[in-house]
Amino acid sequence: MIPGREVQSVALAAIALLAAGALPYYGSDYLLSLGITIAMFTVLSTSWALFSGPTHYISLATAAFFGLGTYTTGLGFESLPFWSLICLAGVLGAALAALVGLATLRLSGVYFVIFTLGLAELIRQVITWGQNMTGQKGLYVLTDFSEADLFQMLVALAALVFLAGWLIGRSRLGFALRIVGEDETVAAHSGINTAQVKVLLFMVSGAVAAMTGAILAPRYVYIEPSLAFTPLLSFQVVIMALLGGVHRLWGPTVGVIPFTLILEAISASFPNQVTLFIGIVFLIIVYLLPRGFAGLLEQLRDWSGKREALS
């Protein structure tokens, strides 16, 4: 049985996604371009939070998966249909996540963070080296896709991620992951194969990031390792997810939208202060918003509920 409140949330999410998906029909080119960035970070942050939210394992590998996806498209768009490249990127992302997971998830949090950051750099260096050997610097990705096409694909992917997140949240797997995040020892002694649960969710997260990269490759037209594997992307995803709140499926989205809009305004007027802005947001999260906007909203709701009860 699905409770009424959840039906309401699902219906609301469906309407929001449909409205977003129709943006190309009513929005300007500028709005569409902004929409692509928002859709991209919504997908990346939400899928990041599926794994890192409950487990508290901060992954900085998003750029590695994303870059893997862009290169999948970059190398294959001339010989394979685009949809198959998106699927292939998902499979490759999941496989990479499985490898990383098996190697690192037995380690405690801090080592995991450093490893994932290092991984993205490692792959970037390997591809740079590979390209140097072949005398190339980057890849041209010339396709017929318009911005509207890419945007709608991203919105569809976002719908898939929300659906997956909702289903996982209701499943034994999701419950197991929450227990693992709360106390791994208790989880193991309750019969949960903790490594397997973590690797599975990390694979979902990695697959989605790689698919996002595959969809976005045509937008960049020309891709090179420093762009596809930029560590800034990994940090942005973490900060947006934390800003929104990782304990709710919709949390990251409410972080992504204001962050992207403000970042956009700052990079237009003060292009050199972008990293300063990211740093300030990070401090705000740590000191003022430990549970993100989602936590703040819930706090306000509880507070107003109590006031009503008193009056």
Added chain:
Amino acid sequence: MSQTVLSLQGATKRFGGLVAVNGIDFDVRQGQVLGLIGPNGSGKSTVLNLISGALGLTAGEISLRGAVISGQRADKIARRGIARTFQLVRLLPGMNVEQNIIAGAVFGHRRRWGASARQEAIRLAKRVGLDGKGPMAVGQLTYIDTKRVELARALASDPKLLLLDEWLAGLNPTELQVGIALIQSLREEGRTIVLVEHVMDAIRSLCDRCVVMSSGDKIAEGTPDAVLSDPEVIRAYLGDADA
């Protein structure tokens, strides 16, 4: 004679040069309550950790109903039917009482999910004395209630063997009587239990048999009255009398 549930043969654990558990043997039969006693640092909790798979054996063998379980991961051992509580209570702080209990029902020896897991959690909450406290945050509970949640979580998988690590420690005299009665009622239900305990009243009233450990060795085994009057056991607890 009833079936052997748990069997330890030459169970040994070394941490570097320190022998924490030195070739321990004992059996636990169906429906028995076995007390593992001894002074602090004698290796009791280590034995419990070896049985539950939190630690791996250096040598020897542990089997559950005839099947070797030593060398397996903790989660596998839990699924085969061993549930435990912890010396320092470990609850899931982000979940309420009911969810904490459900956590024990979903992945262990007997698996339930959805409404059936919830019903079982409600039944167990009542069983251990937490009736109506299901929706409470675990941070708001009294100490004995946190112990009750942990016990209910362990019972939720309907284990073949229950391990209680100083479940009665830290309770005040009134709570202690309640706690002893609760474990007594589990015994009457026919549960097979291994408990590590310091409270002598509890050991006398709850245990069918005791294994006494000192510095990693088993120094005595028998009924509570027999082992507690054993001169070697008294010496291990109190030291040699000054001549």
